[in-house]
Amino acid sequence: MALEETIIQLKHMGKEFKTANGPVKALDDINLEIKRGEIFGIIGLSGAGKSTLVRCINMLEIPTSGEVLFEGENLAALSEAGQRKARQSMGMIFQQFNLLAQRNILRNVCFPMEIAGVPKQQAKARAMELLKLVGLEDRAKAYPAQLSGGQRQRVAIARAIATNPKVLLCDEATSALDPNTTKSILELIKQINRDLGITVIVITHEMAVIEAICDRVAIIDHSQIAEFGRVSEIFSEPKSKIGRQLILGDAVENVKFDKSRKIRITFDGRSSMEPVLANMILASKVPVNILYASTKDIGGTAYGQMIIQLPEDEADAARALHYLKTVQVPYEEVNGDVI
Numbered sequence: 001m002a003l004e005e006t007i008i009q010l011k012h013m014g015k016e017f018k019t020a021n022g023p024v025k026a027l028d029d030i031n032l033e034i035k036r037g038e039i040f041g042i043i044g045l046s047g048a049g050k051s052t053l054v055r056c057i058n059m060l061e062i063p064t065s066g067e068v069l070f071e072g073e074n075l076a077a078l079s080e081a082g083q084r085k086a087r088q089s090m091g092m093i094f095q096q097f098n099l100l101a102q103r104n105i106l107r108n109v110c111f112p113m114e115i116a117g118v119p120k121q122q123a124k125a126r127a128m129e130l131l132k133l134v135g136l137e138d139r140a141k142a143y144p145a146q147l148s149g150g151q152r153q154r155v156a157i158a159r160a161i162a163t164n165p166k167v168l169l170c171d172e173a174t175s176a177l178d179p180n181t182t183k184s185i186l187e188l189i190k191q192i193n194r195d196l197g198i199t200v201i202v203i204t205h206e207m208a209v210i211e212a213i214c215d216r217v218a219i220i221d222h223s224q225i226a227e228f229g230r231v232s233e234i235f236s237e238p239k240s241k242i243g244r245q246l247i248l249g250d251a252v253e254n255v256k257f258d259k260s261r262k263i264r265i266t267f268d269g270r271s272s273m274e275p276v277l278a279n280m281i282l283a284s285k286v287p288v289n290i291l292y293a294s295t296k297d298i299g300g301t302a303y304g305q306m307i308i309q310l311p312e313d314e315a316d317a318a319r320a321l322h323y324l325k326t327v328q329v330p331y332e333e334v335n336g337d338v339i
């Protein structure tokens with residue numbers, strides 16, 4: 001699918017909360033464009049402003065500055081009916097599922113359709129279809145308490161897409177789930193994006209979630225966007241400090257290196273690690289020391305960084321560097337302050 005058309009645009013958006021202890025700036029000058037049909041990730045540490053961002057997108061919060069455009073229209077300037085329509089175009093799922101405990105799961109899925117005025121029988125038939133889509137058609141009469149966490153999130157997904165939204169907002173939707181269940185829920189979200197063409201916005205503090213399903217990602221830190229771009233690009237070469245911490249791990253900051261000459265090799269998905277290292281050793285004719293490595297395998301290719309101690313002999317070091325240049329593996333010399 002060509003991801004050219006912008007569905008949501010945030011323009012200089014800011015949000016400040018007034019509290020007893022003075023104003024709290026939750027978001028500051030946020031600029032983002034989300035394309036129709038993509039899976040867009042927003043990642044950041046706790047308190048960075050992720051939830052506020054998503055709540056501004058679906059109008060649960062009103063930004064205190066800037067604009068949110070949905071399909072080119074400023075949400076704040078829409079009539080009440082227009083805002084209702086826009087809100088119905090965005091389904092949302094949460095970490096704690098937020099199902100109605102007194103309703104069985106069929107009636108949970110029917111709920112947004114009831115609010116939208118869909119006739120009862122029609123709503124029921126659609127809810128059954130959706131329960132089938134999420135693999136729970138045989139549990140229609142069960143109550144939320146009788147389901148596992150993963151099953152509850154499946155019901156929440158069915159409910160969120162019941163009114164045919166254009167966007168699905170997922171706020172830490174897998175944070176309460178174990179790794180296997182997380183995987184299956186992410187697969188379901190990906191399937192919904194692919195088969196129904198629903199744009200997905202994923203809010204998470206977990207890199208693994210971004211790696212698993214997102215096309216592009218924005219890293220948010222202290223209320224601002226630190227960097228954004230394609231997941232493969234950000235993962236191979238995070239430019240912001242928070243990006244490097246989230247992607248490469250912060251351990252490298254705490255490693256003490258000696259005074260020897262060192263390089264950082266960046267694996268950006270074009271090269272796989274083992275042949276590069278083996279051939280570099282062959283080229284320099286001396287073993288090299290790996291001082292630090294933080295690499296990930298994303299879709300079969302290597303991303304991340306390695307810090308290597310160069311051979312003491314200048315000529316050996318030059319041969320090793322020459323090899324890296326020849327095979328176009330990016331590297332840079334680093335000193336004591338390696339991050």
Ligand SMILES: Nc1ncnc2c1ncn2[C@@H]1O[C@H](COP(=O)(O)OP(=O)(O)OP(=O)(O)O)[C@@H](O)[C@H]1O
Pocket residue numbers: 017018019024025026044045046047048049050051052053205
């Ligand atoms: N209703 C509110 N009133 C006052 N301050 C708020 C409110 N909502 C959020 N904040 C503050 O705004 C900042 C951003 O919070 P937000 O919940 O958006 O972060 P987050 O990245 O989603 O974090 P978490 O992952 O912990 O939920 C925090 O400092 C938070 O305390």
